[in-house]
Amino acid sequence: MTYSEEDYIKAIYHLSKDLKSFASTSGIAAQLDTKASSVTDMIQKLSDKKVVHYKKYQGVRLTEKGEAYAAAIVRKHRLWEYFLVEKLNFSWDEVHEVAEELEHIKSEKLIERLDSFLDFPKVDPHGDPIPDQHGKVPDIKKVLLSVMKEGQSGIVIGVKDSSSKFLRYLDKLNVALGAEIKVLEREAFDNSMVIVIDQQTVHISAITAANIYIKT
Amino acid sequence: MTYSEEDYIKAIYHLSKDLKSFASTSGIAAQLDTKASSVTDMIQKLSDKKVVHYKKYQGVRLTEKGEAYAAAIVRKHRLWEYFLVEKLNFSWDEVHEVAEELEHIKSEKLIERLDSFLDFPKVDPHGDPIPDQHGKVPDIKKVLLSVMKEGQSGIVIGVKDSSSKFLRYLDKLNVALGAEIKVLEREAFDNSMVIVIDQQTVHISAITAANIYIKT
DNA sequence: TTATTATTTTAGCCTTGTCTAAAAAAATAT
């Protein structure tokens, strides 16, 4: 597979995960910042290669083969992210771009050795699960901070939005993976919250709360 | 620069290093396993980009800009090789292929962090020097085993041929970087040698001896 | 010094992945 094909496979994987079914041409185009016509071309190629199921105008879905391939790419991406943060001291908002490149490196041996070197991590620096060698994704029970009630507490285990902007904002709030959080108040009017983290009381918006995953 | 352009730059760097001057079209083609006509095309592109000096039929040479670029690629290649051997337990005959891919990853920060993580190694697993951030190549004084005289001894610090075949042969002889070696006999007829390494006496051919570097 | 051989360059074609513009199909609104 070329880098470009791999990017498409990954995009379809993420999109049909969320939508639980088919990825649309325009959805893929948006994800990859390209044109719908380019997507159609590539989808036809991937269909010939038996990595996607495709019927004109009906959207696209990964085959088993495609799903396994996608999981392998995601596995590589997240293992490299973990490496960058744990071993090379990158911060969690810096790793994505470099991992986008590293995920394409083709060596089974490399990735298994890396996994072992890192001591078989289960989640990446944003709390996203790392698929195993067989493509199985460990499912981590988690809940959005935004659904928690007053008085409840839990541990931060992931983020939904992993843009640099959001992650740097979380750093400012001292929100890091593993931090304990307690909901002091919920404002019914706008769903904003007052929470305690690191012995500090901070006010966060509903949008922020809807992008933080908690294990209760 | 594309991966392909980088491959050409690196090939020219290695070729004009050895030849001390110009790289020929056919030489580059052989190195990259491609056709002379393709090389001519690419050279013209690199010339437009000011990374090589080129006059038709006269061969090609890197500009200062090109040289700096090449050194950066070689630096990345060798640092990754060092990482693979030291941290991921690859053997010295397995690393080249993977490093060929890793050397193209574009992140200044990544490579400086990696260098620091590895504790600033000066040579790669084959004894080849790792250029510094400014492209300066530490020059390591070394001599071919084949020029040593009876009774002389020294330390193995590198290999000239780094093909898997040769490296696996060296493993069999217990020749590794850092090993002490002593020349017991030199056969004038065919320039083969009897040497002591690891308390063992082994016989090696002139060809083998001409591919091992020693620090005396 | 001319003839032959080897090397390098040019010309023209192919594939991959992208694009724009136009056509076709599906979804939505009246």
Add this chain to the structure above:
DNA sequence: ATATTTTTTTAGACAAGGCTAAAATAATAA
């Protein structure tokens, strides 16, 4: 139920990087 809008696909073009075959130049031999 038909008209309008949105989405998707097709058609045709282009740049990058490669190839083969032919032409041009340089190197070598007679």
